[in-house]
Every structure is written in C-alpha cells, then in structure tokens.
Amino acid sequence: MKRQQLTIWLCFAVLLSFAQSVDYNTKKGFVAKGYDVVAYFDNEAVEGENKFTATHDGVQFKFASEENLKTFESNPDKYVPQYGGYCAYAIAESSKKVDVDPETFEIRDGKLYLFYNSWFNNTLKSWKKNNVKGLQEKADQNWEVMN
Template identity: 55%
Template sequence: MKKIILLLFITFSTSIFAQKNYFVKKGAVARGYDVVAYFNNEAKQGSKEISTEYDGVNFYFSSEENRKKFKQNPMQYLPQYGGFCAYAMGVKGSKVSINPETFEIREGKLYLFYNRGNTNTLDLWTKEGADELKTKADKNWKKITKKK
C-alpha cells in the first residue's frame, strides 16, 4: 500500500512540475490550439475529443491525422518555452500568457506570443531583433527549467 501511495505521489508531483513549465489554459497547452496545425501556417482550435497527454500535460488537435503526427514525434511540435510568450521570455525571462493566433515558425520551431489591445509582441520580437531575443530567451528558459 505504501508503494502505491508513493507511486501516486511521484506521478502527481511530476505532473504538477510539468504543468509549471507549460502554458496550460482551457485544459491544454496553447489554449487548446492544435500545435501541429501551426506548421501548416494555421492557428486552429483543437478538440478535447482528439487529444493526447505528453509530459504531464494535454494537447488538443483539430484532426486525428495531426494527433498521430504529434504522437510520432512530439518534440518536433512542442512550442518553445513551454508555450509561454517568446518575446517576454527573451526580454525578462518571464512566463507570460499568449494569444494562440499569434505565432511564428522559425527554423522549424514554434514560437507563441502575447497579443492584446495595442501590444503585439510578435511585432516587437521582429522589430527588436528576433535572433538576439531568441538567444536571450533560450538562456532564460534554461535557468527557469533548471529550478526543479
């Protein structure tokens, strides 16, 4: 019985830690948008009925085909910085929410951005130098994920 309780605790703790390193809203990463569809330059809402769990968090998909693609190679489709705003990660190392319809595919990777009111961080990312901000964001994300 003690082993079962310990196993459940470890599983639950791992899941909670994983969620801290992903932007999860509306039950899934990327506010439930299909992370595979982005690679076809589409921001598509996924469905809870077509979902899978990976690394302790849920991913929703707009089609069974996209779910299969994700399951074959999840690392290819994961949003950078856990799906938090790439610009905020580069500027301050902050975990900031995103607008799932504001994204960029850069060098085969998915980057998501905050976009509300007069603030579109994808525009700022581009204007202020995406390559430099990406380098800073990569370093900031490593610091955040090392804090286990």
C-alpha cells in the same frame, strides 16, 4: 540496509525527475489554449477538438483532426511550443511567463513560438522588429534558468 538505500535512491530519482519537468502554459487545460500545435506548422491557428487529444510530458494537447493527432504522436517534441507555450518575447526581454494569444505565432527554424497580443501590444511585432536571433538566444538562456 540495502533495501533502505534502494528506497532512498528511488525517492531521490523521482524527486529529481519532477524538478526537471517543464512548466507548461496550460490555460483552458491544454497547451496553446487547446489550439492544434501541428496545424501551426501549416501556418494555421486552429482550435483542436475534444475527440482528438494526447498527453505528452504530463500535459494535454488538442488537435483539429485524427491525422494531426497521429502526426504529433509520431514526434511530439517537434511540435511542442518553445518556452512551455509562454510568450517568447516576454521570456527573452524580462524572464517572465506571460500568457499568449494562440493566434499570434511564428514558426522559425522548425520551432513554434507563441506571443502575447492584446491591448495594442502585439509582441510578435516587437520580436520581428528586433534582433530575432539575439532574442532567441536570450530567451533560451532565460528559460534554462527559469526551469
């Protein structure tokens, strides 16, 4: 009987851990479409290379150099884009998971935000024109409900 209860408890714990995992935008098989998430913090949008990859939280990241890979591995949560790498403005305004242009980004308050930018619609410009702090709070609330 104890063994059956333990099995049930373990199954519940596994299911709970899957239910809490973040939905990442992994277009092209990598977060940020394979762009180096560490390089963004140097204000650079740089594509990563296949020889420098890491897996974190069940998804893959690419890096432009071994140094950036090691930097990421030392503190991955610092470099993971907000809202799973979906467009921050769309999360805030409409609670929708919208793809991004990996070259349209902002580092704010030590966090990486990615944005949609296509067909004359650069959501980073809209983000900056509005109350950014309010949008961040709204996006944080919406993301919590979405995940």
